[in-house]
Amino acid sequence: MSARYPRPERRPAVVTGASSGIGAATALALAAVGHPVALGARRTERLEALAASIRESGGEAVVAPLDLTEPDAVEAFAAAAREGLGEIETVVSNAGAVAPGTTHEVSSERFARELDLAVVGAHRLVRAFVPAMVERQRGDLVVVSSDVAVRARPFMAAYAAGKWGLEGMAHALQMELEGTGVRCSIVRPGPTWSEMGSDWDAEEGAFVLDQWVRFGLARHPHFLKPQALADAITYVVQAPRGVHVSLIEVNPEAPVDAPEESR
Numbered sequence: 001m002s003a004r005y006p007r008p009e010r011r012p013a014v015v016t017g018a019s020s021g022i023g024a025a026t027a028l029a030l031a032a033v034g035h036p037v038a039l040g041a042r043r044t045e046r047l048e049a050l051a052a053s054i055r056e057s058g059g060e061a062v063v064a065p066l067d068l069t070e071p072d073a074v075e076a077f078a079a080a081a082r083e084g085l086g087e088i089e090t091v092v093s094n095a096g097a098v099a100p101g102t103t104h105e106v107s108s109e110r111f112a113r114e115l116d117l118a119v120v121g122a123h124r125l126v127r128a129f130v131p132a133m134v135e136r137q138r139g140d141l142v143v144v145s146s147d148v149a150v151r152a153r154p155f156m157a158a159y160a161a162g163k164w165g166l167e168g169m170a171h172a173l174q175m176e177l178e179g180t181g182v183r184c185s186i187v188r189p190g191p192t193w194s195e196m197g198s199d200w201d202a203e204e205g206a207f208v209l210d211q212w213v214r215f216g217l218a219r220h221p222h223f224l225k226p227q228a229l230a231d232a233i234t235y236v237v238q239a240p241r242g243v244h245v246s247l248i249e250v251n252p253e254a255p256v257d258a259p260e261e262s263r
């Protein structure tokens with residue numbers, strides 16, 4: 001271990017939104033490379049099942065309820081994670097949600113709730129974990145953003161505003177944390193199969209998809225599997241000290257055109 005960039009062998013990691021999709025895949029991937037993991041989300045029965053499968057494979061996992069929109073719940077989650085695993089070396093801020101809606105028709109209360117989860121919820125996590133990382137002069141905060149942070153999509157303006165805001169906070173943090181030993185990284189997924197959008201009304205969902213096509217935002221039908229993002233997050237976290245992978249955008253590759261002779 002270099003004296004300049006010390007790092008312990010054991011690096012407990014927190015994953016928010018670990019009850020499905022990218023968060024669940026990330027928890028499994030981090031556990032598989034040796035990180036003890038603390039799993040947070042509201043559906044704790046799902047977290048318990050995931051933790052059991054991690055333990056069966058020889059990993060270490062603890063579960064604690066987490067609702068990022070409740071300040072006290074975030075603090076209680078952070079305390080439970082520390083109690084279960086020790087000082088937290090890595091935080092993956094992954095939880096998120098999106099609802100469809102026409103901007104001028106969505107109530108401002110709903111708009112504010114969406115921003116609260118995306119931006120203030122992530123800030124609550126920063127408050128709960130980053131000060132101790134700065135004190136120890138090491139740690140990783142990985143912020144899961146979205147391609148909408150740089151290419152907004154219509155009919156989900158609060159989600160786009162939330163991810164733009166989230167990346168704004170992360171960019172500011174990256175500068176503030178420079179020289180502290182704490183790395184803040186952004187992982188920006190493109191379209192990914194998960195439970196996101198599964199609670200949408202079917203007709204509304206079809207309308208929104210059509211509108212994305214209209215604006216050239218769904219040029220092909222391929223989606224990523226959550227594993228692709230889990231791999232990217234693991235890469236960011238596993239980067240050796242002295243290397244800061246500050247931003248990764250991962251998109252599904254388009255279907256390859258059939259060769260001319262087979263058409």
Ligand SMILES: NC(=O)c1ccc[n+]([C@@H]2O[C@H](COP(=O)([O-])OP(=O)(O)OC[C@H]3O[C@@H](n4cnc5c(N)ncnc54)[C@H](OP(=O)(O)O)[C@@H]3O)[C@@H](O)[C@H]2O)c1
Binds near residue numbers: 043197226
């Ligand atoms: N899927 C995509 O196409 C896509 C594209 C770009 C970016 N992303 C981003 O990737 C991240 C993961 O999403 P996903 O695609 O894996 O979707 P998902 O399967 O719906 O997972 C979302 C996770 O967030 C958790 N969550 C939601 N509200 C929460 C709250 N108030 N407090 C704590 N946890 C909460 C959910 O858990 P509970 O319901 O159990 O609390 C769930 O575990 C999100 O930040 C999303 O914006 C996804």
